[in-house]
Amino acid sequence: MATTKIVQVASGTPLVNSHLQENYEVLALWEQADPQAYLAEHGKGVRGLVTTAGHGLKNEWLDSLPDLGVVSSFGVGYDTIDATELKKRGIQLGNTPDVLNACVADLAVCLLLGSARQLVRGDRYVREGRWPTEGAFPLAQSVSGKNVGIVGLGGIGLEVARRLSGFDCEIRYHNRKARADVSYGYEASLTALAEWADYLVLTCVGGPATYHLINREVLLALGGKGTVVNVSRGTVIDEQAMIALLQQDKLGFAALDVFEHEPEVPQLLREHERVTLMPHAASATVETRLKMSQRVIDNLDRFFDTGEVISRVV
Numbered sequence: 001m002a003t004t005k006i007v008q009v010a011s012g013t014p015l016v017n018s019h020l021q022e023n024y025e026v027l028a029l030w031e032q033a034d035p036q037a038y039l040a041e042h043g044k045g046v047r048g049l050v051t052t053a054g055h056g057l058k059n060e061w062l063d064s065l066p067d068l069g070v071v072s073s074f075g076v077g078y079d080t081i082d083a084t085e086l087k088k089r090g091i092q093l094g095n096t097p098d099v100l101n102a103c104v105a106d107l108a109v110c111l112l113l114g115s116a117r118q119l120v121r122g123d124r125y126v127r128e129g130r131w132p133t134e135g136a137f138p139l140a141q142s143v144s145g146k147n148v149g150i151v152g153l154g155g156i157g158l159e160v161a162r163r164l165s166g167f168d169c170e171i172r173y174h175n176r177k178a179r180a181d182v183s184y185g186y187e188a189s190l191t192a193l194a195e196w197a198d199y200l201v202l203t204c205v206g207g208p209a210t211y212h213l214i215n216r217e218v219l220l221a222l223g224g225k226g227t228v229v230n231v232s233r234g235t236v237i238d239e240q241a242m243i244a245l246l247q248q249d250k251l252g253f254a255a256l257d258v259f260e261h262e263p264e265v266p267q268l269l270r271e272h273e274r275v276t277l278m279p280h281a282a283s284a285t286v287e288t289r290l291k292m293s294q295r296v297i298d299n300l301d302r303f304f305d306t307g308e309v310i311s312r313v314v
């Protein structure tokens, strides 16, 4: 029996790689110097494509993939994939939501706590052989009982809210529309939410709909008392405005897992004392990456078994 032909855009986890190798005829796109030319030659008959949230896929490939029925992407975000174009062509898109909610929320809370309590700065200070006997180590910010604004109360945002409620924080959120199923306070105005919040946690989707949603005005409203925590996408914040406000002491702290032009992280962020940085690793635990891998596999296999992926975006 002929095996199903698929394209793999980037090398995946060992679980994904071995499953694909054992069950499909895999065209490894990352090994090709000119992916577009390669697909023009070999794309006919390809029925599936496996990619990641980071790598996505290019629209110009699609004309060379006339038989493509499904894209299975590793990650919940799909801002690097044109879902509207896939839908137009009748191609299903599956991603890996839910299985990473708790893990990403853990890192959001970790960034918030670490930044408030100056974990990185304190660690560096002690390693340098210093001790605050002369009051040289600056006082931190409390978390307990503070105001937390969540931008994008979806699966991840809800997990953040649940965790920080345990720290006696008051939670309010901003979505395009209020949710009927939660009792957290809703704030239609992002600026009003930022003004009220001590900590503003971003867990919304990326892409054009949220591009620079957190602009200078919102960051100014958060102000010198405030911390912005981003586990969403770098493009959600106007990064240059954020840097300028940090430099002018008009924004308190930034704790960031994502950046506007990854993998580039501006020098001014890298050297700023009130900034905590992580390398886009919110879902990067052994357990969660296994679950994500399994969902990538299941989305693909299920499509070929039943015609429908499990976690369907379009």
Ligand code: DGY
Binding pocket: 053, 054, 074, 075, 076, 077, 078, 100, 283
């Ligand atoms: C996601 O799942 O979208 C993560 O950000 C990994 O890219």
